[in-house]
Amino acid sequence: MQAEINLxxxxxxxxxxxxxKEHLGGGVVLYKNVLDLDFGRLRSFALxxxxxxxxxMYTPGKDPRTGQDGYLNRNGYFFDAKGIECMPRHCAFVYSxxxxxxxxxxxxxxxxxxxxxxxYIDQFSIAAMSVWWKIKGHILVYPPDSFLGLxxxxxxxxxxxxPHPPNQIATRTVVSTITFFNDSVDDTSQLNGTNFMGGWLAxxxxxxxxxxxxxxxxxxxxxxxxxxxCEMVKGDTRFSHVGWYxxxxxxxxxxxxxIDPAEATEETLGRSTNVxxxxxxxxxxxxxxxxxxxxxxxxxxx
Numbered sequence: 004m005q006a007e008i009n010l011x012x013x014x015x016x017x018x019x020x021x022x023x024k025e026h027l028g029g030g031v032v033l034y035k036n037v038l039d040l041d042f043g044r045l046r047s048f049a050l051x052x053x054x055x056x057x058x059x060m061y062t063p064g065k066d067p068r069t070g071q072d073g074y075l076n077r078n079g080y081f082f083d084a085k086g087i088e089c090m091p092r093h094c095a096f097v098y099s100x101x102x103x104x105x106x107x108x109x110x111x112x113x114x115x116x117x118x119x120x121x122x123y124i125d126q127f128s129i130a131a132m133s134v135w136w137k138i139k140g141h142i143l144v145y146p147p148d149s150f151l152g153l154x155x156x157x158x159x160x161x162x163x164x165x166p167h168p169p170n171q172i173a174t175r176t177v178v179s180t181i182t183f184f185n186d187s188v189d190d191t192s193q194l195n196g197t198n199f200m201g202g203w204l205a206x207x208x209x210x211x212x213x214x215x216x217x218x219x220x221x222x223x224x225x226x227x228x229x230x231x232x233c234e235m236v237k238g239d240t241r242f243s244h245v246g247w248y249x250x251x252x253x254x255x256x257x258x259x260x261x262i263d264p265a266e267a268t269e270e271t272l273g274r275s276t277n278v279x280x281x282x283x284x285x286x287x288x289x290x291x292x293x294x295x296x297x298x299x300x301x302x303x304x305x
Contacts, residue, residue, distance in 0.1 A: 016118050024119075029209035030127060031223040034119045038218045040108055042184050043197070046242050048105055049184070053092035053144040061087060089149050091233070094142035098274055106273075112244055113139055116180050116220065120248060121285035123178065123222040128287035128297035133177045133250045136261050139276040140180070140246030145202060147240065151233040153207055156225040156247060170258035172277075175249040176225035183215040184242035194238045202236040215241065253277070 023035040061074040066081045073083045097109060117137075124130045145151075156179045159168045186198045194200070204213045204221065208228055213221065223229045225247060233241070253259035262275040272278065283289040287297040 020119055021122055024122065026126075027209075027211050027213065029206065029211065029224075029228060031206055031209060031211055031213075031221065031229070032119075032123055032126070033213065034122075034220040034222070036216070036218045037119060037220050038112065038115055038182060040111060040218075041104075042217055044104065045108055045184055046197070046240075048097075048100070048102075049094055049142045049144050049242050050240070052094040052097060052100070052142065056094060056096065057092055088146070091149055091151055092144040092146070094144065095276075097142055098139060098276055109139075112182055113246075116140070116182065116246055117284060119220050119222055120178060120180065125285045125287050128290075130178060131283075131285075131287035131291045131297050134248045134280065134284070134288065135250045136248075136253075136277060136279045138172070138176070138247040138249060139278065140182070140244045141276070143243050143245060145199075145233060145236040145241035145243075147199075147236055147238060149241075150235045153205075153230055153232040155227045155230040157227070168257070171254075172249075172257070172259045175251045175253075175259065176247040177250055178222060178248040179225045179229065180220060180222050180246045180248075182220045182244040182246075183217055184244065185215070185240075186217050187215045187241070188238075191238060196239065198239060199236055199241045200238040201234055202241040203234045205232045205234055206230065207232065215243070249277075 020034055020037055023037060025033045025035065027033055059077075061076055061082070063072070064075040064081070065072055066083075071083060073081055074087050075081055097105070100106070124134065156176045157173055159171055159173050161168055181204065187202050188194065188198050188200055190200070202215055204215065205211070206223070206229065208230055212234075223231070251259075253261040259277075261277040261279055262272060263279050264272055264281050267275065283292045290297045
Protein backbone atom coordinates (compact mmCIF):
# COMPACT_ATOMS: atom_id res chain seq x y z
CA MET A 4 0.00 0.00 0.00
CA GLN A 5 1.10 3.63 -0.50
CA ALA A 6 3.07 5.18 2.36
CA GLU A 7 1.63 8.15 4.21
CA ILE A 8 3.10 11.46 3.09
CA ASN A 9 5.26 13.27 5.65
CA LEU A 10 3.67 16.68 5.09
CA UNK A 11 6.42 18.93 6.53
CA UNK A 12 9.09 17.10 4.49
CA UNK A 13 6.81 16.98 1.43
CA UNK A 14 6.19 20.74 1.69
CA UNK A 15 9.89 21.47 2.19
CA UNK A 16 10.73 19.53 -0.98
CA UNK A 17 8.02 21.35 -2.91
CA UNK A 18 9.41 24.72 -1.89
CA UNK A 19 12.92 23.55 -2.83
CA UNK A 20 11.75 22.42 -6.30
CA UNK A 21 9.88 25.69 -6.89
CA UNK A 22 13.17 27.57 -6.50
CA UNK A 23 14.73 25.36 -9.17
CA LYS A 24 12.03 25.68 -11.81
CA GLU A 25 11.86 27.67 -15.02
CA HIS A 26 8.78 28.03 -17.22
CA LEU A 27 10.22 27.69 -20.73
CA GLY A 28 6.87 28.64 -22.29
CA GLY A 29 3.67 26.98 -23.45
CA GLY A 30 3.28 24.92 -20.29
CA VAL A 31 6.77 23.40 -20.58
CA VAL A 32 8.37 23.66 -17.14
CA LEU A 33 11.97 22.73 -16.33
CA TYR A 34 12.86 21.59 -12.79
CA LYS A 35 16.63 21.90 -12.58
CA ASN A 36 18.86 19.35 -10.87
CA VAL A 37 16.11 17.85 -8.70
CA LEU A 38 17.54 14.32 -8.71
CA ASP A 39 20.84 13.16 -7.22
CA LEU A 40 21.10 9.42 -7.91
CA ASP A 41 23.67 6.74 -8.69
CA PHE A 42 23.38 7.63 -12.37
CA GLY A 43 26.23 5.30 -13.33
CA ARG A 44 24.40 2.30 -11.85
CA LEU A 45 21.18 3.45 -13.48
CA ARG A 46 22.77 3.79 -16.92
CA SER A 47 24.36 0.33 -16.67
CA PHE A 48 21.03 -1.18 -15.69
CA ALA A 49 19.29 0.62 -18.57
CA LEU A 50 21.78 -0.74 -21.12
CA UNK A 51 21.28 -4.31 -19.85
CA UNK A 52 17.51 -3.93 -19.80
CA UNK A 53 17.36 -2.36 -23.27
CA UNK A 54 19.46 -5.16 -24.75
CA UNK A 55 17.29 -7.84 -23.12
CA UNK A 56 14.01 -6.25 -24.25
CA UNK A 57 15.38 -5.67 -27.75
CA UNK A 58 16.38 -9.35 -28.01
CA UNK A 59 12.93 -10.42 -26.86
CA MET A 60 11.15 -8.13 -29.30
CA TYR A 61 13.31 -8.48 -32.42
CA THR A 62 15.41 -11.24 -33.98
CA PRO A 63 18.05 -10.52 -36.66
CA GLY A 64 16.80 -11.87 -39.97
CA LYS A 65 16.26 -11.22 -43.66
CA ASP A 66 13.37 -9.83 -45.66
CA PRO A 67 11.75 -12.96 -47.17
CA ARG A 68 11.07 -11.05 -50.39
CA THR A 69 14.36 -9.21 -50.99
CA GLY A 70 16.91 -10.94 -48.76
CA GLN A 71 17.72 -7.57 -47.13
CA ASP A 72 19.25 -7.75 -43.64
CA GLY A 73 17.11 -6.47 -40.81
CA TYR A 74 14.95 -7.68 -37.94
CA LEU A 75 11.85 -9.81 -37.51
CA ASN A 76 9.48 -9.05 -34.67
CA ARG A 77 7.59 -11.63 -32.62
CA ASN A 78 4.78 -11.64 -35.18
CA GLY A 79 7.14 -12.34 -38.06
CA TYR A 80 7.03 -8.85 -39.58
CA PHE A 81 10.25 -7.56 -41.16
CA PHE A 82 11.87 -4.21 -40.29
CA ASP A 83 14.95 -2.87 -42.07
CA ALA A 84 18.06 -2.57 -39.92
CA LYS A 85 18.51 1.18 -40.36
CA GLY A 86 14.94 1.90 -39.27
CA ILE A 87 15.34 -0.11 -36.06
CA GLU A 88 18.85 1.03 -35.20
CA CYS A 89 18.03 4.75 -35.39
CA MET A 90 15.19 4.37 -32.87
CA PRO A 91 15.51 4.64 -29.08
CA ARG A 92 15.45 1.40 -27.09
CA HIS A 93 12.52 1.06 -24.68
CA CYS A 94 12.94 -0.37 -21.19
CA ALA A 95 9.26 -0.92 -20.45
CA PHE A 96 9.53 -3.62 -17.78
CA VAL A 97 11.93 -2.00 -15.33
CA TYR A 98 9.53 -2.42 -12.40
CA SER A 99 9.82 -6.19 -12.71
CA UNK A 100 13.52 -6.11 -11.80
CA UNK A 101 14.10 -7.71 -8.37
CA UNK A 102 17.27 -5.72 -7.54
CA UNK A 103 16.44 -3.68 -4.39
CA UNK A 104 18.91 -0.93 -5.36
CA UNK A 105 17.19 -0.46 -8.71
CA UNK A 106 13.77 -0.48 -7.05
CA UNK A 107 14.90 2.23 -4.65
CA UNK A 108 16.28 4.39 -7.48
CA UNK A 109 13.10 4.04 -9.52
CA UNK A 110 10.94 4.84 -6.49
CA UNK A 111 13.00 7.99 -5.88
CA UNK A 112 12.41 9.05 -9.49
CA UNK A 113 8.65 8.44 -9.11
CA UNK A 114 8.29 10.35 -5.83
CA UNK A 115 10.37 13.26 -7.15
CA UNK A 116 8.29 13.34 -10.34
CA UNK A 117 5.11 13.39 -8.24
CA UNK A 118 6.41 16.40 -6.30
CA UNK A 119 7.29 18.31 -9.48
CA UNK A 120 3.91 17.46 -11.03
CA UNK A 121 2.23 18.63 -7.80
CA UNK A 122 3.84 22.04 -8.27
CA TYR A 123 3.05 21.98 -12.00
CA ILE A 124 -0.65 21.26 -11.46
CA ASP A 125 -0.87 23.98 -8.82
CA GLN A 126 0.56 26.36 -11.42
CA PHE A 127 -1.80 25.20 -14.20
CA SER A 128 -4.64 24.26 -11.90
CA ILE A 129 -7.29 23.37 -14.50
CA ALA A 130 -5.11 20.31 -15.16
CA ALA A 131 -6.19 19.09 -11.72
CA MET A 132 -9.60 18.28 -13.21
CA SER A 133 -8.01 15.92 -15.74
CA VAL A 134 -5.64 13.74 -13.69
CA TRP A 135 -6.99 10.44 -12.29
CA TRP A 136 -4.12 7.99 -12.53
CA LYS A 137 -0.50 7.75 -13.57
CA ILE A 138 1.69 5.60 -15.77
CA LYS A 139 4.94 4.95 -13.95
CA GLY A 140 7.78 5.78 -16.25
CA HIS A 141 9.96 3.64 -18.42
CA ILE A 142 13.50 4.29 -19.56
CA LEU A 143 14.59 5.28 -23.06
CA VAL A 144 18.09 4.50 -24.31
CA TYR A 145 19.27 6.43 -27.38
CA PRO A 146 22.39 4.88 -28.98
CA PRO A 147 24.65 7.07 -31.14
CA ASP A 148 22.96 8.15 -34.41
CA SER A 149 19.47 7.56 -33.01
CA PHE A 150 16.67 10.11 -32.74
CA LEU A 151 12.92 10.38 -32.27
CA GLY A 152 10.80 12.40 -34.67
CA LEU A 153 8.14 14.94 -33.82
CA UNK A 154 5.18 13.38 -32.02
CA UNK A 155 2.52 14.08 -29.41
CA UNK A 156 2.21 11.68 -26.49
CA UNK A 157 -1.57 11.49 -27.01
CA UNK A 158 -1.25 10.26 -30.59
CA UNK A 159 -2.35 6.78 -31.75
CA UNK A 160 -2.03 7.55 -35.51
CA UNK A 161 -5.58 6.45 -36.28
CA UNK A 162 -7.26 7.14 -39.64
CA UNK A 163 -10.94 6.58 -40.40
CA UNK A 164 -11.52 3.26 -42.12
CA UNK A 165 -8.43 1.60 -40.70
CA PRO A 166 -8.58 -0.90 -37.82
CA HIS A 167 -8.81 0.69 -34.39
CA PRO A 168 -5.43 0.63 -32.63
CA PRO A 169 -5.23 -2.31 -30.19
CA ASN A 170 -3.55 -0.10 -27.58
CA GLN A 171 -5.12 3.31 -27.01
CA ILE A 172 -3.69 4.23 -23.61
CA ALA A 173 -1.85 7.19 -25.19
CA THR A 174 -5.19 8.95 -25.69
CA ARG A 175 -5.59 9.14 -21.90
CA THR A 176 -2.41 11.12 -21.22
CA VAL A 177 -2.70 14.70 -19.94
CA VAL A 178 0.67 15.63 -18.40
CA SER A 179 4.01 14.18 -19.56
CA THR A 180 7.38 14.09 -17.81
CA ILE A 181 10.97 13.45 -18.88
CA THR A 182 13.91 12.98 -16.51
CA PHE A 183 17.49 13.01 -17.79
CA PHE A 184 20.26 10.67 -16.64
CA ASN A 185 23.24 12.28 -18.40
CA ASP A 186 24.48 15.49 -20.01
CA SER A 187 24.61 16.71 -23.57
CA VAL A 188 27.98 18.33 -24.36
CA ASP A 189 29.11 20.53 -27.23
CA ASP A 190 32.04 18.69 -28.83
CA THR A 191 34.02 15.43 -28.85
CA SER A 192 36.72 16.80 -26.52
CA GLN A 193 34.13 16.82 -23.71
CA LEU A 194 33.00 13.22 -24.15
CA ASN A 195 34.03 11.09 -21.16
CA GLY A 196 31.98 7.88 -21.38
CA THR A 197 29.08 9.23 -19.34
CA ASN A 198 27.73 11.95 -21.67
CA PHE A 199 26.78 12.51 -25.33
CA MET A 200 26.42 15.19 -27.99
CA GLY A 201 23.20 16.45 -29.54
CA GLY A 202 19.99 14.82 -28.33
CA TRP A 203 18.31 18.14 -27.55
CA LEU A 204 14.61 18.03 -26.69
CA ALA A 205 12.72 20.21 -29.21
CA UNK A 206 9.13 21.48 -28.95
CA UNK A 207 8.49 22.61 -32.53
CA UNK A 208 5.20 24.47 -32.08
CA UNK A 209 6.43 26.31 -28.99
CA UNK A 210 9.84 27.27 -30.35
CA UNK A 211 11.65 25.59 -27.43
CA UNK A 212 14.92 23.63 -27.53
CA UNK A 213 16.37 22.20 -24.33
CA UNK A 214 19.89 20.83 -23.85
CA UNK A 215 19.68 17.77 -21.51
CA UNK A 216 21.37 17.97 -18.12
CA UNK A 217 21.71 15.10 -15.64
CA UNK A 218 19.15 15.33 -12.83
CA UNK A 219 16.84 17.73 -14.66
CA UNK A 220 13.12 16.99 -15.04
CA UNK A 221 10.75 18.53 -17.59
CA UNK A 222 6.93 18.57 -17.29
CA UNK A 223 4.71 19.50 -20.25
CA UNK A 224 1.27 19.02 -21.86
CA UNK A 225 0.81 15.64 -23.53
CA UNK A 226 -1.34 17.03 -26.35
CA UNK A 227 -0.40 18.29 -29.81
CA UNK A 228 0.83 21.66 -28.49
CA UNK A 229 3.43 19.72 -26.51
CA UNK A 230 4.56 17.81 -29.62
CA UNK A 231 8.27 17.20 -29.25
CA UNK A 232 11.27 15.43 -30.77
CA CYS A 233 14.67 14.18 -29.68
CA GLU A 234 17.30 15.49 -32.06
CA MET A 235 20.05 13.19 -33.38
CA VAL A 236 22.29 11.78 -30.63
CA LYS A 237 26.02 11.69 -31.38
CA GLY A 238 29.19 10.46 -29.69
CA ASP A 239 27.66 8.23 -27.02
CA THR A 240 24.35 7.12 -25.47
CA ARG A 241 21.55 9.35 -24.15
CA PHE A 242 19.42 8.08 -21.21
CA SER A 243 16.06 9.39 -20.01
CA HIS A 244 12.98 8.36 -18.05
CA VAL A 245 9.47 9.20 -19.28
CA GLY A 246 6.12 9.12 -17.45
CA TRP A 247 2.53 10.29 -17.79
CA TYR A 248 -0.45 11.45 -15.72
CA UNK A 249 -3.79 10.42 -17.22
CA UNK A 250 -7.58 10.55 -17.07
CA UNK A 251 -10.58 8.45 -18.07
CA UNK A 252 -12.19 5.14 -17.18
CA UNK A 253 -9.73 2.44 -18.29
CA UNK A 254 -10.85 0.07 -21.04
CA UNK A 255 -8.86 -3.20 -20.91
CA UNK A 256 -10.05 -4.07 -24.42
CA UNK A 257 -7.70 -1.40 -25.81
CA UNK A 258 -4.78 -1.93 -23.46
CA UNK A 259 -5.92 0.35 -20.65
CA UNK A 260 -5.33 -1.56 -17.41
CA UNK A 261 -5.02 0.46 -14.20
CA ILE A 262 -4.50 -0.86 -10.67
CA ASP A 263 -6.41 0.52 -7.68
CA PRO A 264 -3.90 0.54 -4.77
CA ALA A 265 -6.75 0.09 -2.30
CA GLU A 266 -7.56 -3.28 -3.85
CA ALA A 267 -4.10 -4.54 -4.89
CA THR A 268 -1.56 -6.62 -3.01
CA GLU A 269 1.80 -5.04 -2.30
CA GLU A 270 3.45 -7.41 -4.81
CA THR A 271 0.97 -6.55 -7.58
CA LEU A 272 1.27 -2.85 -6.86
CA GLY A 273 5.07 -3.05 -6.98
CA ARG A 274 5.02 -4.63 -10.46
CA SER A 275 2.26 -2.48 -11.91
CA THR A 276 2.99 0.59 -13.99
CA ASN A 277 -0.54 2.05 -14.30
CA VAL A 278 -1.85 3.11 -10.89
CA UNK A 279 -4.74 5.25 -9.59
CA UNK A 280 -3.75 8.27 -7.51
CA UNK A 281 -5.24 7.75 -4.06
CA UNK A 282 -4.15 11.14 -2.73
CA UNK A 283 -4.50 14.52 -4.46
CA UNK A 284 -1.32 16.06 -5.83
CA UNK A 285 -1.31 19.46 -4.17
CA UNK A 286 -3.73 22.31 -3.57
CA UNK A 287 -5.55 22.33 -6.91
CA UNK A 288 -6.32 18.61 -6.88
CA UNK A 289 -7.40 18.83 -3.23
CA UNK A 290 -9.94 21.50 -4.22
CA UNK A 291 -11.20 19.45 -7.19
CA UNK A 292 -11.59 16.33 -5.04
CA UNK A 293 -13.57 18.44 -2.57
CA UNK A 294 -15.94 19.48 -5.37
CA UNK A 295 -14.53 22.99 -5.78
CA UNK A 296 -13.46 24.84 -8.92
CA UNK A 297 -9.66 25.40 -8.77
CA UNK A 298 -9.75 28.51 -10.99
CA UNK A 299 -12.60 30.82 -9.93
CA UNK A 300 -12.14 33.19 -12.83
CA UNK A 301 -14.90 34.53 -15.04
CA UNK A 302 -15.71 37.42 -17.31
CA UNK A 303 -15.11 40.74 -15.63
CA UNK A 304 -12.76 39.26 -13.01
CA UNK A 305 -9.04 39.98 -12.70
